[in-house]
Amino acid sequence: MPIGVIVNVFAVAIGGLVGTMVKDRMPEVYKVNLNMLFGLSSMGLGILSVILAENMPAVIFSVILGTILGLLIHLSERISSAAALMNPVKDGNNAQLITVIVLFCASGTGIYGAMVSGMSGDHGILISKSILDFFTALIFACSLGSSISKIAIPQGIVMLTLFFLSRFIFPLTTPTMINDFKACGGMLMIATGFRILQLRMFPTADMIPAMALVMPLSALWTCVVIPLVS
Secondary structure: OOHHHHHHHHHHHHHHHHHHHHOOOOOHHHHHHHHHHHHHHHHHHHHHHHOOOOOHHHHHHHHHHHHHHHHHOOHHHHHHHHHHHOOOOOOOOHHHHHHHHHHHHOOHHHHHHHHHHHHHOOOHHHHHHHHHHHHHHHHHHHHHOOHHHHOHHHHHHHHHHHHHHHHHHHHHOOHHHHHHHHHHHHHHHHHHHHHHOOOOOOOOOOOOOHHHHHHHHHHHHHHHHHHHHO
C-alpha cells in the first residue's frame, strides 16, 4: 500500500489549506527562517542516503550523465511548460506557482522517495519529506492561496505511477543497485537543499534522469569494472 505517497499528498493539501487560512497573520520572519530549515533538512536527509553508496563512482557518473541528458533535452523547461497548463492563477504570481508545481510534482526527492517506497516498502523518505512539504505548502500558500492545495492532485498521480511501476523494477535489482539508487537520490536531495538555501542554484529538474541511469550503471560497475580492476 502506498502509505508514503498518501501521507505526502495529504501533507501538501492540508498545508496549503492551513497556509491559506493564516496567510494574513504569518510574520515574514517565520517564512524566511522556516525556509532555511527546509533546506537544511533536505541536505541532512541527502547525506544519510549518500553514505549508503556501494559504488560511488557509478553514482557520480550517473549524476553527471543524467544532468547532461536533462540539459540536452531541456527537461526543466519541458516540466515548467507542462506545469503552466494547469496554472489556475491569472495574476503576477504565475511564475511562482509554476515553480511550486515543479517542486512538488517533479522534484528528485519525490521521484526518489516514491520509487524507494514501491521497491522496498520503506516509506521513511516520503514521510520525512511530508513534514517538509507540509510547511513548504503552508508558507507558499501564504502568498498563493488555495491554489497550492490543488497541486496535490497531479502530485498524487505522478507519485502513484512511480510507486506501482517500481514494483516491476524491484525483481531485477540487487541490494547494491538499490543502495546506489538511494545514494543518487541523496545527491539530488543535497542539491535541492542548496537550492532552497539559495547557496547554489543546482539544475535539480535536469538532474532527474540520473535516477533512471544509476541502477544500470551500478550493475555495470559491479559486473564489469570491478572484476577488471581487481
